[in-house]
Amino acid sequence: MSLLAVDMGSSSCKAIAFSPDGRMLAERRQSYSPDIPRPSWAEMPAEKFWQAFQSVTRQITSTIADPIEALCISSHAETFVAVNQNRAPLSPAILNIDNRAVVEANWMAETIGLRRVFEITGLSAHPMYPIPKMLWMRQHQKEIFCSAAQFLGVTDYLLTRLGLPPHIDYSHASRFLAFDVRRRCWSEEILGVCHLTPDRFATPVPAGTVIGRLSAEVSSHLGLKSGTSVVVGGHDQPCAALGMGVTDAGRVSASLGTYECLLASSDTPSIHDAALAANLNTYCHVVPDRYVTLAYFPSGIMLDWFLQLLYGNADCSIANACAELEARAPTGPTGLCIAPHLLGTCNPDFNPHATGVIAGLRPATSAADIYKGILEGIACELGNMTELLRRASGSFSDLYITGGGCRSALGLRLRAALTKCRLHRMRCPEAVCLGTAILAGVGAGTYSGFSEAIAQLAHVADTIEPDPSVAESYRAQRQQYQLLYSSLAKMREVQAATAS
DSSP: OEEEEEEEOSSEEEEEEEOTTSOEEEEEEEEOOOBOOSTTOOEEOHHHHHHHHHHHHHHHHTTOOSOEEEEEEEEOSSOEEEEOTTOOBSSOEEOTTOOTTHHHHHHHIIIIIHHHHHHHHSSOOOTTSHHHHHHHHHHHOHHHHHHOSEEEEHHHHHHHHTTOOOEEEHHHHGGGSOEETTTTEEOHHHHHHTTOOGGGSOEEEOTTOEEEEOOHHHHHHHTOOTTOEEEEEEEHHHHHHHHTTOOSTTOEEEEESSEEEEEEEESSOOOSHHHHHTTOEEEEOSSTTOEEEEEEEEOHHHHHHHHHHHHTTOSOOHHHHHHHHHHHSOSSOOOOEEEOOBTBOOTTTOOTTOOOEEEOOOTTOOHHHHHHHHHHHHHHHHHHHHHHHHHHHOOOOEEEEESGGGGOHHHHHHHHHHHTOEEEEESSSOHHHHHHHHHHHHHHTSSSSHHHHHHHHOOEEEEEOOOHHHHHHTHHHHHHHHHHHHHTHHHHHHHHHHHO
16 A cells, blocks of 8 residues: 655745655646736636646556555645635636735735734734735625635645545644634634634645545546545645654754745743734644744745856756865855845845855855855855744744755855754755655554554665754854845835835
């Protein structure tokens, strides 16, 4: 038997079949692209999610011999689609990167109160979340809003395509900006102010809940056996944390990808002044009676941008190109200050007008210098996020890591030094899907509980120790990095005024 984990990302869908002992039996991926009909908008037909899900599932089932016992779907958060009584989409899904609802998010912060929103949801009012976008829809797309029976997230919507009722786990519901994370239910207070009712959303349940079995018709279409258990998955970041064994209080994971996300697990949400001041997100874990607190920033996209400049669409191995650049990089600090804010900043200020910056260029500066400088900037920013999270969640000295950033030995040495943390690289590189498979296995009874599944599946491959001498060599450059962002405040103000 095997477990099928499907992760619906914001730009691609990935499916992996795992054996009960954690071996990856097969992996398939399919990409999709958003539509940008206007500035600040990002949409995609919900059918694209369903088509991608079907495609990767059928590819997996046609590849492996072991029957799949249970299916679980995880996803990025905040994306939602308005559906009618028959659960058919009324308009394209509005994606998490869509920023059309700035006015509505500000209205929520002013009407309910920024602190009160945080006390209930563990989030700061922001246009990325679904509730402000629903308020925008009520004002600007009245017919769609009034015709909508429900507003469903990606996983809830896919459950309906599988012939099952829409359910949403607590971690995904937490990302709507209307979920009471302590009581684990839709907030009557927030929904009341927004003139919405709980029945317009999926039913919240714990991640790992079996909510049904596939019919013979649906199973046949996907290449699965009739009666396959369907288990409710969760938000990708808590799923990744589960896949790295980060469930107990005091343990912290780091996903190193396009964004770098630090996640601390705890017994209670970090709802206090320090977390609010840093705009940290704190909400329900995919593990019962646990919470997560997140700090994150754009990182890998800066490397992608630089490599695209160097190599374009040339037919070359990016891994080999990076290895060559690392081999030619200087042994000590580059003296460059590079802020990786191509998409703006996240914690603590969430400034969309911040930009990527390269300071300190000289005639002798080489491509290898800039490459290492980007890694230095990412390590400095991760050091900042680590300090924010320590102030909010308590001290820690270990990070359990996964993601594309794990492939750079140089990048890991810099991160370890500037965060003063041991970095534990996980044996399974696909932590989101592994965590999703754990949910499938716990729900289906393959494992007696989360502790058994983690002990059996979440293993460390190696550990990178922080080098104090490297940290000391970067003391001056780290100070310069801290000054760089604040020194450009006036420029950001001008950019904001020009944009408006």
